[in-house]
Amino acid sequence: MSGDFGPRITIPAAQKFAHRSPDSHLTLFGDAEAIKRAAGRTVLADNISIHPCRDVIAMDAEPRHTLRHGRESSMWQALQALADGRTQACVSAGNSGALMLISRRVLGVIPGVEVPAFSKSMPVESGYTLMLDLGGNLHCSAQQLLQFARMGQIQARASGYDNPRIALLNIGSEAGKGTRLIREAAELLEAAPELNFQGSVEADSIFTGSVEVIVCDGFSGNIALKTSEGVARVLGRRIQHSFSSFSGRVAGVLIWPILRRWRQEFNPDAYNGAVLAGLNGVVVKSHGGAGVEATINALELAAQQARRDVPGTIANAVAAQ
Amino acid sequence: MSGDFGPRITIPAAQKFAHRSPDSHLTLFGDAEAIKRAAGRTVLADNISIHPCRDVIAMDAEPRHTLRHGRESSMWQALQALADGRTQACVSAGNSGALMLISRRVLGVIPGVEVPAFSKSMPVESGYTLMLDLGGNLHCSAQQLLQFARMGQIQARASGYDNPRIALLNIGSEAGKGTRLIREAAELLEAAPELNFQGSVEADSIFTGSVEVIVCDGFSGNIALKTSEGVARVLGRRIQHSFSSFSGRVAGVLIWPILRRWRQEFNPDAYNGAVLAGLNGVVVKSHGGAGVEATINALELAAQQARRDVPGTIANAVAAQ
The missing domain is CATH 3.40.718.10 (Isopropylmalate Dehydrogenase)
Structure with missing residues (x-):
């Protein structure tokens, strides 16, 4: 409804x-x-x-x-x-x-x-990156981030990744960077033998496919999700605008199939669906x-x-x- | 060097x-x-x-x-x-x-x-949106966010916006949403008569040009900045890849000028330069x-x-x- x-x-x-x-x-x-x-x-x-x-x-x-x-x-x-x-x-x-x-x-x-999390696949250069949490929990404990990692691992396996690489979203990839919460969570993930933990990644790595699962608190995750949707929308509109000019329209007929495929792949809609894990x-x-x-x-x-x-x-x- | x-x-x-x-x-x-x-x-x-x-x-x-x-x-x-x-x-x-x-x-x-901030113009549908802080201060007080708003207003004026609209980055646009810090900062900005405060915006609004200045802590700002760079980079590469096929190459010659202009406008490089305000x-x-x-x-x-x-x-x- x-x-x-x-x-x-x-x-x-x-x-x-x-x-x-x-x-x-x-x-x-x-x-x-x-x-x-x-x-x-x-x-x-x-x-x-x-x-x-x-x-x-x-x-x-x-x-x-x-x-x-x-x-x-x-x-x-x-x-x-x-x-x-x-x-x-x-x-x-x-x-x-x-x-x-x-x-x-x-x-x-x-x-x-401890708490459920919104988790969602994001479009990356090859395949998907699962992110969680994306907005349910503004503040998380290190223990909760560890649970998100475990739930993310299981979801990524359900999507066909046997041994998904897992990372924490951070503002730098070096150990010791970021908030105390992230450093604490990194220690917990490091100590969990069942997790293929890769350390921290910066937000631009969400889209490179260097890991299959990215764990974050709901506030950061929501910022990343909404930012990516906003950029994709603006870029899509700009492209459409470019092809509304005459010379653009001529070329547009030729590249229409490419653009359509490209938009299908990158439209946030193509990745629609967040799981309440x-x-x-x-x-x-x-x-x-x-x-x-x-x-x-x-x-x-x-x-x-x-x-x-x-x-x-x-x-x-x-x-x- | x-x-x-x-x-x-x-x-x-x-x-x-x-x-x-x-x-x-x-x-x-x-x-x-x-x-x-x-x-x-x-x-x-x-x-x-x-x-x-x-x-x-x-x-x-x-x-x-x-x-x-x-x-x-x-x-x-x-x-x-x-x-x-x-x-x-x-x-x-x-x-x-x-x-x-x-x-x-x-x-x-x-x-x-109280603390200096990294501030930077982001490409939006029309004009620029200035964001600060983008990574200097992982944790900020409400008072510091108020100062960022004042510094952002002055910078936006230097770029030609007489009465820049100012917003707080949040995970919802309704009053009462977000962390306690953001709600406290919203009260301070609301009470400052010299600021054209518009309330909260979500991260997808960074790129719509609905406000000229967006204020946030350095952690959130860095996530938004890196996410936008990551999406733009992936989209650029995908476009390039699309045109490496034969039929794509034929069309590519025709739309090359459009793509080039488009990439100039959206390349993160075109907005290079963060001010240490x-x-x-x-x-x-x-x-x-x-x-x-x-x-x-x-x-x-x-x-x-x-x-x-x-x-x-x-x-x-x-x-x-």
């Missing part, structure tokens, strides 16, 4: 995903009338069903307020279905803060996990402004996390510590 | 700057033999002179160590000339930490300024990897700061508080 566009985007995305993944089943939580309106004349796929909900959580709702008054919302009901085992993963483009708080209430945090269940936050293809990416990410039972693997790893 | 390339870049940059700005005089501090070798057969311009120095501070030198042993270095001698009034501005591509420490020792901090003198840090044109940008920035007497204006503003 939510995100910037509501069913106008989520319904076509659900339809496409349902067709591409016939072994999946999608349940749409929301206003049944609005869903049917958005579907228009097209018939919903056989592997889609609707769970009608009376309420929706507004994008600007105060997250704590939704804990008391959000029980009938599509977000809460979708998370309740996941907690009850009626679904195996939940995707929402709604209010991030509310999604985290209601998830913690309804699903609960994996025993031994550390919960008893797969919850994926889709970007509020995500389009159809971006929403499908978030759905595929959720399906992958469920198939690999990432929450169960994290629970086992934490229990073994 | 320093930076990643030494006189190989600084000498041609100095020559070009000297020709373009015949009313300026450049003094080159360093190894006279190395300078002459880099000049090769070209004669140094009339408005260039050499001040021979015996020593150079290594890029990886421990900054505190240079305070005790760096007195004969080109960096120290250049700053000493500025302190003595023999020059009006100093540009260095060398060790940032050493440049800040030696500047503080030799020039001193403006009375009333709050010192008793104009000191500009040029990027270690800066090329010839980027180095000229840093020289022009230094000349502009000196002509507008930015340090004197900051001193007056602080004294008036």
Whole structure:
């Protein structure tokens, strides 16, 4: 129901995903009338069903307020279905803060996990770099950063990296650089034999692919994420502007396929989907402004996390510590 | 002498700057033999002179160590000339930490300024956004962020913005978001009648040009700066790679002028030069990897700061508080 566009985007995305993944089943939580309106004349796929909900959580709702008054919302009901085992993963483009708080209430945090974290793959020169935390926890302890590293390792393995290289985000790559928190965390990661810890990296290394997992507090992670989105957006607009001139348009016809591929690869949408790692269940936050293809990416990410039972693997790893 | 390339870049940059700005005089501090070798057969311009120095501070030198042993270095001698009034501005591509420490020792901090800050213009959709601090101060007090805002306002005015809009870097734009430090600083900036304070902005707003000055602690600022450099570099390489295919090469000939302009505008080099704001003198840090044109940008920035007497204006503003 939510995100910037509501069913106008989520319904076509659900339809496409349902067709591409016939072994999946999608349940749409929301206003049944609005869903049917958005579907228009097209018939919903056989592997889609609707769970009608009376309420929706507004994008600007105060997250704590939704804990008391959000029980009938599509977000809460979708998370309740996941907690009850009626679904195996939940995707929402709604209010991030509310999604985290209601998830913690309804699903609960994996025993031994101090705090869940938003984690997300970033586009790099070759492959992906997973970053966490990206905004859930403004202040973190060194112990929490160590847990993020462990959760990141498990997620990177689920994406096919056997022995992912892990680094701490810092303002210099030399040991002894950065805040006391980062130096303390570096000592803990260094001492963890199961982690392939590479030390500190600066923020420009996020995009070089020199490591597969970057660990940071939620404040720094959010700054890095938003900065990269901002730069990519400005560069994209500039390119578009360049090709609106006449000579540009002539050349533009020729290079259109290249530009399109390039934009697909670098559009933040292509990497849509942040996992709320550390919960008893797969919850994926889709970007509020995500389009159809971006929403499908978030759905595929959720399906992958469920198939690999990432929450169960994290629970086992934490229990073994 | 320093930076990643030494006189190989600084000498041609100095020559070009000297020709373009015949009313300026450049003094080159360093190894006279190395300078002459880099000049090769070209004669140094009339408005260039050499001040021979015996020593150079290594890029990886421990900054505190240079305070005790760096007195004969080109960096120290250049700053000493500025302190003595023999020059009006100093540009260095060398060790940032050493440049800040030696500047503080030799020039001193403006009375009333708690800590100097690295400040830099970032490329935005239209014009520039000045950010500070970008790495000098990992932890800042709310009072220090208020001073950064005042110094940023004066610098933005020197660049032609009469009433620059000022914002705090945060992880949300709503009041009450972010760390306690940011909320405290927001109250101080709100209460300062001389500042055109716009509240908080997220990091993607750095590049939209919605404000002219963004204030942050050095850790967050460094993350934002390095992230933007990293994204721009990856995007540039991808574009280059796209045009190395055959059909790409055909189209590439046609769009070459567009790409070149685009890269000039967005290359981090085009915005080269961070000002060490709050010192008793104009000191500009040029990027270690800066090329010839980027180095000229840093020289022009230094000349502009000196002509507008930015340090004197900051001193007056602080004294008036």
